[in-house]
Ligand SMILES: Nc1ncnc2c1ncn2[C@@H]1O[C@H](COP(=O)(O)OP(=O)(O)OP(=O)(O)O)[C@@H](O)[C@H]1O
């Protein structure tokens with residue numbers, strides 16, 4: 001048994017690093033950018049210019065539709081439409097980019113709600129104070145609002161990221177030889193399904209646990225300015 | 237000098253500021269008094285264009301905004317830089333240390349050199365009695381300390397006027413005394429101040445001038461003694477009620 005584990009583990013971990021990790025990080029980063037843009041646009045109607053208002057309304061409806069669509073349908077189906085479906089419409093996307101597109105649009109749809117809630121949780125007075133000081137909208141967003149919203153959004157976003165790491169196993173269905181696919185291939189040769197699938201489960205668990213630890217660390221860091229006693233002790 | 241002309245503001249069809257004409261002099265402390273809902277905060281917020289007035293114009297030094305005309309965001313920024321606002325609560329950025337709170341504006345907006353800004357901030361912190369607290373975060377300070385940091389941050393922007401909206405009404409008596417002491421000091425140094433307060437004893441001590449707002453109208457605008465010794469019925473009632481309730 002140990003021999004089988006020692007033989008196959010490196011291959012599984014390698015596939016994990018090559019595909020599971022890159023897919024997760026890339027998709028999550030892109031998804032987060034999408035989420036922030038969607039959240040910022042949907043947050044409030046722009047003032048003034050009626051033409052801009054009209055454009056905003058159209059964009060708003062489109063974005064709400066996108067969020068609804070991706071939350072209302074299974075990720076597996078989305079993957080299949082993008083990879084197997086779109087070629088019939090003349091759009092061919094290779095497997096890896098197709099997976100990244102599906103995953104990041106998915107993350108974008110879910111995380112946009114998280115980001116929106118976090119932005120709304122920053123008190124309005126923070127905007128006003130930044131304004132009275134004379135900070136531009138851009139400075140206010142990046143230097144005042146985002147840091148505070150990030151602290152609030154960190155736990156739910158971490159959960160979404162860990163969920164994504166596990167969901168990347170779905171990429172195996174569109175020919176990407178990530179951790180799960182490689183395990184299937186090895187199993188086909190050595191006929192040890194119980195052992196092999198338990199092994200890959202363990203590797204997923206290790207990845208997720210490492211991420212949970214990272215999350216705890218980041219949360220501690222993000223909360224440090226709120227934690228009175230801790231701070232006072234370290235300062236004295 | 238701040239000059240307010242024909243300022244009108246309504247919320248949902250209800251007139252809150254009614255044709256306000258007013259000047260605030262340089263190097264003087266003006267206290268705005270009035271019952272709750274009289275429009276004091278709205279007036280102060282309009283001076284900083286946090287509220288956009290329906291009509292009227294405001295001139296501060298060489299900057300002005302005419303609410304009946306179009307104005308650019310650049311114009312508003314210049315206008316805003318003439319005043320600095322201290323609110324009742326939640327003034328500070330919780331994720332920034334005391335020193336970062338104070339230097340944020342000078343560095344990001346006034347484009348001051350960072351070391352210069354820090355040196356200035358340290359001097360200001362000494363003035364407000366918080367020299368040892370530069371590296372603290374707002375959550376580690378008492379309410380009164382936070383307000384003194386907020387005042388220091390206002391000063392760092394070198395505004396012509398500092399506008400304070402009930403800066404001590406959320407504080408315990410001791411913290412309040414500390415903040416009021418700082419304001420007294422600034423007033424004596426000739427810093428132009430506009431203060432909204434419900435503390436009549438303090439108002440009497442610090443005011444060079446009193447503006448009394450009643451239902452969105454100015455019903456008194458003159459020197460401090462004249463107000464507190466006034467025989468006007470409404471002012472008498474306002475003052476008497478204060479004495480009883482406070
Ligand atoms: N954003 C707003 N929307 C609608 N009504 C508002 C708004 N801000 C203020 N008001 C109304 O305007 C009136 C004046 O409010 P304001 O806050 O200026 O009073 P105030 O004199 O500061 O009172 P207080 O002493 O209680 O602080 C109140 O009736 C209030 O309900």
Ligand SMILES: [Mg+2]
Pocket residue numbers: 276277278401
């Ligand atoms: Mg008020």
